[in-house]
Amino acid sequence: MSDFAKTVTVGVTGASGAPYTLGLLKALVAQDVRVWFMISQAARIVFGEETDLKLPPKAADLERFLSETFGARAGQIRVFGEQQWSAPVASGSGAPVPMVVCPCSTGCLSAIATGASNNLLERAADVALKERRPLILVPRETPYSAIHLEHMLSLTRQGAVILPASPGFYRAPESIQDLVDFVVARILGQLNLQQDLVPRWGARHE
Template sequence: MSRPWVIGMTGASGAVYGVRLVQEMLRTGQTVHLVVTDAGWRVLHDELGWNAAKRREMLAEHLGGEEGQLVYHPIQDIGASIASGSFRTQGMVIVPCSMGTLAGLSRGASDNLLERAADVMLKEGRRLIVVPRETPLHAVHLENMLTLARMGVRILPAMPGFYHKPQSLNEIVDFLVGKVMDAMEIEHKLYKRWGEHNGD
């Protein structure tokens, strides 16, 4: 059985990216350990209409998965399994990643479970992928990204492509989620790759 992935969601706009990634990972049989910041829950409410007061119910309703396939960790549970390097995982994706979380990661902060889990990935040499969603970017944002990139973190900004000629918002979301899954080396069919087009 393959090791699980940790997925973090923060208060940046673009909650749909994180939700869609988890849905697709569960569909393909991956085990997901999920942690969402308080601001992340606010965005899930504001952008997708989730009832943040019924967190576990919302996850079960919108994400599903088989028994034990989705493990939810409250943001302040610093004693959770994913807070320890001895808990073996394939890596972690933070999607969407706010600039505040990005700043915390770049300075090695562990102020909550999400930051601690990401710090574990760095100290254990595991894969860490962040999907920042902000515009415009100022110098400190860029410096923080450069700091993380130099540490081996994969920076995958929420910048959808259009060469696959999307016909809906869902196809735009799936393109970005597919790029994340490419970085995770998980097979998918979320978008047509370059060279797979017919006629042009």
């Protein structure tokens, strides 16, 4: 048995949105959540464009890097390779954990909607759907084509949650981090995790 409060699978694909990934990882580690992490090659390229972080190419090295970066406990962050089919997320007989793809590229959206399962990340999402486990997809694209929207509708009907990276402005954000926190807070809410990044709507009237 894990001694962590919860386990969440986090997949990262090649859409813009590396700050959302970092914000989510920071929040999960802070809440003592164990993270099963997967990242695509395209996402690594985006990280290089959007952050100053140099992600190690090997899974074991990336695991150590992320653990040190976010101050994770030993074993709290596990990194799985794209073809690591022995990972628990590859089978419905693995641990029943929720999954977030943040950000989710439209290519990944298509693969999940059609059950392609070309790599471990896509397979993990397919497992989440077939086992009726929470699957939260965070697309970051604009504008959306009819193909994108049809895939989103199909996935919603299959039980996934489409949570676009669309920050709100009613809290008068003062920084980019405030905008990032808004989206991360919505993801945490879907995971039934507490968050203090953004005040709940109507909280001041309670």
